[in-house]
Amino acid sequence: MNECRAFNQKRGMRMHSKNVNMLEGSVVKGILGLTVPIMLMNVLQSMFNIIDSTVLKMFGNDGGTAIGAVGVCGVLITLITCLVIGVSAGANVAIAKHIGRKDPEAVERAVHTSIAFAAVGGVIVMVIGILGAELFLTWMNCPKELLPQAALYFRLYFAGVPIAAVYNFSAAILRASGDTRRPMMYSISGGVVKVVLTFAFTAFFKAGVVGVAMATIASWLLSATLALWKLTHTDTVVRLSFRKVRFHKMEMKQVLHVGIPAGLQQALYSIANVLIVTAVNASGPDASTGMSIANNYDNLMYQVSVAPSLAVMSYVSQNVGAGNIGRAQKSVRSGMLLTVCMGGTLGALSAIFSGPLASIMTDNPAVIMYAQQKMVLVSSTYFICGIxxxxxxxxxxLGKPTVPTASTLIFMCLLRLPWVWFIYPLVPGNLTFLYLIWPIGWILSLATELCWYFPAIKKLRAQHATL
Known part of the structure; x- marks a missing residue:
């Protein structure tokens, strides 16, 4: 351990004293130290989204239509957001492994390659989103009365995607070094600005969905600026210099090796959800709005349940890079325990109080009923998704990035095709039955990944035993 400390203080491998040291000390405390800021950040972001919907209801010119328009865009927007966050996981893993291997030059190249990729990739996604807004929404059976506002919100939102991409990659870089506190602070700062601007644009300027979109972009801009400022002024291994931002072939391959499967996995979640949303939209505007309201709370459950996974990914990557396989395995167990405790508790509360929670954002009894149908079943089982x-x-x-992607493709995407097309029509209109595919897919995917996890651990132990 003394060798590790000495190495961290030379050749640019210095780590900030407040960062979590993933290679030494208590694993449980380390996982908690990484998870709590991520969880708080995600929960507050979800709460900010709920506040947005509430403000639209209270002060919008046509709150119901505005909420529905934003909600219809939700799944497609989540698809892009998850894709960006998923690909940024490649930067997290690559940088964390180089830190574990004590290779400061590789860390530097990976940091600057990641920022370059975020900027270029963000612009490409922005252009696609702006040009294809109405086409994508039409594919999803967006109700005609919601389409004009939904398309406007969609285009404005995608105009800010490059900023969001740069922030997410910057946050991934900081987390790879053991710093989850600052990304949390930057995200919360942006969220507060978003709430204030949403209220101002909606209540005073009656800007509706335009105000919500502009407030969102402003929040991203603040968060990205703060994260970039930290990276350019830090004296640790992940220091950023804009003059050095460029693509490095080897590091780009390393980022994409994990990032593309991770991004595809997250995108597949959203693509699969599009199938469900399309079926729900066929039941009318009340069903669409009800699902939109439920999604706000379900997203909260999701963020709490999956927060430990980001900490575990950094922990496993650094310790595998350093050859500490037992420590990596212990971090996985600790993360699972946290997920069950936090996600299970909040999920149960969301299901029990689904009616009062839904009524915060609507007075329509039919919409409340539709929201409850999803919250009771899906929120209460989100901890399975977290595991x-x-x-x-x-x-x-552990170096098996394609396994979770394949599992997601099979059990959370392809499985939904026969469910939506052939099984759900047997009980048409029963949305509770439709939503049952979520926990079924999670359980099957979980079982599959366990079958790969244990052999991967065994193989790595054997490899390091022979070194």
Whole structure:
């Protein structure tokens, strides 16, 4: 351990004293130290989204239509957001492994390659989103009365995607070094600005969905600026210099090796959800709005349940890079315990109080009923999704990034095709039955990933035993 400390103080490998040391000390405390800031950040972001919907209801010119328009865009927007966050996981894993291997030059190249990729990739996604807004929404059976506002919100939102991409990659870089506190602070700062601006634009300027979109972009801009400022002024191994931002072939391959499967996995979640949303939209505007309201709370459950997976991914990556396989495995167990405790508790509360929670954002009894149908079933089982995410994160850190992607493709995407097209029509209109595919897919994916996780651990132990 003394060798580790000495190395961290030379050749640019210095780590900030407040960062979590993933190679030494208590694993449980380390996982908690990484998870709590991530969880608080995610929970507050979800709360900010709920506040947005509430403000639209209270002060919008046509709150119901505005909420529905934003909600219809939700799944497609989540698809892109998850894709960006998923690909940024490649930067997290690559940088964390180089830190574990004590290779400061490789860390530097990976940091600057990641920022370059975020900027270029963000612009490409922005152009696609702006040009294809109405086409994508039409594919999803967006109700005609919601389409004009939904398309406007969609285009404005995508105009800010490059900023969001740069922030997410910057946050991934900081987390790879053991710093989850600052990304949390930057995200919360942006969220507060978003709430204030949403209120101002909606209540005073009656800007509706335009105000919500502009407030969102402003929040991203603040968060990205703060994260970039920290990276350019830090004296640790992950220091950023804009003059050095460029693509490095080897590091780009390393980022994409994990990032593309992780991004595809997250995108597949959203693509699969599009199938469900399309079926729900066929039941009318009340069903669409009800699902939109439920999604706000379900997203909160999701963020709490999966927060430990980001910590586990960094922990596993650094310790695999350093050859500490037992420590990596212990971090996985600790993350699972946290997920069950936090996700299970909040999920149960969300299901029990689904009616009062839904009524915060609407007075329409039919919409409340539709929201409850999803919250009771899906929110209460999101902790299973969290365990599945932890296994996926650990497999990426163990060098098996395609396994969680394949599992997601089969059980959370392809399986939904026969469910939506052939099984659900047997009980048409029963949305509770439709939503049952979520926990079924999570359980099957979890079982599959376990079958790959244990052999991967065994193989790595054998490899390091012979060194």
């Amino acid at each position: 599945n995410e932890i296994l996926g994160a650990s497999l990426r850190g």
